[in-house]
Amino acid sequence: MSEGTMQRRAQRADLEVPATPSRQGGTDRRARRTGRLNRALVCAAAVPTMLIAAGCSSDSGSGDDAKKASESASSATASPSPTVQAAAYSKLPEACQVLSKKTLGELVPKGSKSGKEGKSDDLSTRASCSWDSLDNNGVDGSQFRWLNVSMLRFESDAARGSGDELAREYYAKQVKDAQSAAGAKNAKTESLGGTGDQATAVRYDLKKKEGAFKQQTVVARVENVVVTVDYNGAGLAGDKTPDAGDLMKVAKKAAGEAVGSVSEANGGSDSGGSSDASKSPSKSAGSSESSAGKA
Incomplete structure (x- = not known):
C-alpha cells in the first residue's frame, strides 16, 4: 500500500470519529430548544381560539344577566295596583x-x-x-x-x-x-x-x-x-x-x-230593614268605633 493511500484512509477515519462529549451535549440542548419552541408555537396558535371561546361564553352570560335584570324590573313595574270593593249604591233618592x-x-x-x-x-x-x-x-x-x-x-x-x-x-x-x-x-x-x-x-x-x-x-x-x-x-x-x-x-x-x-x-226592595238579617244591632255611640274621615 502506498503512502498516499494510507494517508487518505487516516483522514477518513478522522472524519468518522464520534463527537466529543461537549459537542454531543450542545447538540442535545439544541434539539430540546427546538422541541420547546415547536410546542410553544403550537400552544400560541391554540390560545386565540380559547380566548375567542371564553369571550363568547362571557358575553352570553352577561346577556342572560341583563335579560334577567330587565325581566325583574318589568315584573316590579307591572305589579298590580291595590283594589277595593266596589260601592254597593251608586245614587241617592230625591x-x-x-x-x-x-x-x-x-x-x-x-x-x-x-x-x-x-x-x-x-x-x-x-x-x-x-x-x-x-x-x-x-x-x-x-x-x-x-x-x-x-x-x-x-x-x-x-x-x-x-x-x-x-x-x-x-x-x-x-x-x-x-x-x-x-x-x-x-x-x-x-x-x-x-x-x-x-x-x-x-x-x-x-x-x-x-x-x-x-x-x-x-x-x-x-x-x-x-x-x-x-x-x-x-x-x-x-x-x-x-x-x-x-x-x-x-x-x-x-x-x-x-x-x-x-x-x-238603587233597585232594591229594602224598606228600612237591615241589609243582612243576621247582623246584630249597632254598638252604642260610646263604643270604640273609628273616628270619621272627611266626607
Missing part, C-alpha cells in the same frame, strides 16, 4: 221624596208640603231636605216642629278605602257630633236594630230664647250611604213642651223610611 205624606204629617203638622231641598254640587252624592211648621200658626200658643233629612254617599277609592268603610267612619263622626252638641242637656244615646246596617239615636234638651226644645237625632248607615235625621220640637207662646219619647218615635220611623228609600232608588 231627598224631599224619601218620606211618605203620612209620616210627614206626623212629624211636621201643616208643613208636610213645605220641603226645602238643600244645596248640593252633586245630588247623587249629597242630598238633603228640611221641613218646619207651626200647627196653629202661632195663635194662642203653638207647637213648633223642624225636620231635616240628609244623605251622604261614599264611593270606593283605592287610596282612602271602600265606600262601606268610609261610610262607617262618617257614621261614627255624625253620632259623636250629636252627642257633643253645644248646650245639650240630659243627653241619651240608644242603639237601634232593624234600621240599615248601623243606627244610633241621640236625644237631648236644648234651651233657647224661644223656649225649651227637644232634639232627636237618628244616624243610620246602609252600605255606603249615611242617613241623618234631625228632628226637634218645642211649645211656643206658652204652649206645653212636647214629649221627647213621642218625638223620638216618629224620628225613628222617618229614619227607617229614608234608609228604605236609598235601597229602592
Whole structure:
C-alpha cells in the first residue's frame, strides 16, 4: 500500500470519529430548544381560539344577566295596583221624596208640603231636605216642629278605602257630633236594630230664647250611604213642651223610611230593614268605633 493511500484512509477515519462529549451535549440542548419552541408555537396558535371561546361564553352570560335584570324590573313595574270593593249604591233618592205624606204629617203638622231641598254640587252624592211648621200658626200658643233629612254617599277609592268603610267612619263622626252638641242637656244615646246596617239615636234638651226644645237625632248607615235625621220640637207662646219619647218615635220611623228609600232608588226592595238579617244591632255611640274621615 502506498503512502498516499494510507494517508487518505487516516483522514477518513478522522472524519468518522464520534463527537466529543461537549459537542454531543450542545447538540442535545439544541434539539430540546427546538422541541420547546415547536410546542410553544403550537400552544400560541391554540390560545386565540380559547380566548375567542371564553369571550363568547362571557358575553352570553352577561346577556342572560341583563335579560334577567330587565325581566325583574318589568315584573316590579307591572305589579298590580291595590283594589277595593266596589260601592254597593251608586245614587241617592230625591231627598224631599224619601218620606211618605203620612209620616210627614206626623212629624211636621201643616208643613208636610213645605220641603226645602238643600244645596248640593252633586245630588247623587249629597242630598238633603228640611221641613218646619207651626200647627196653629202661632195663635194662642203653638207647637213648633223642624225636620231635616240628609244623605251622604261614599264611593270606593283605592287610596282612602271602600265606600262601606268610609261610610262607617262618617257614621261614627255624625253620632259623636250629636252627642257633643253645644248646650245639650240630659243627653241619651240608644242603639237601634232593624234600621240599615248601623243606627244610633241621640236625644237631648236644648234651651233657647224661644223656649225649651227637644232634639232627636237618628244616624243610620246602609252600605255606603249615611242617613241623618234631625228632628226637634218645642211649645211656643206658652204652649206645653212636647214629649221627647213621642218625638223620638216618629224620628225613628222617618229614619227607617229614608234608609228604605236609598235601597229602592238603587233597585232594591229594602224598606228600612237591615241589609243582612243576621247582623246584630249597632254598638252604642260610646263604643270604640273609628273616628270619621272627611266626607
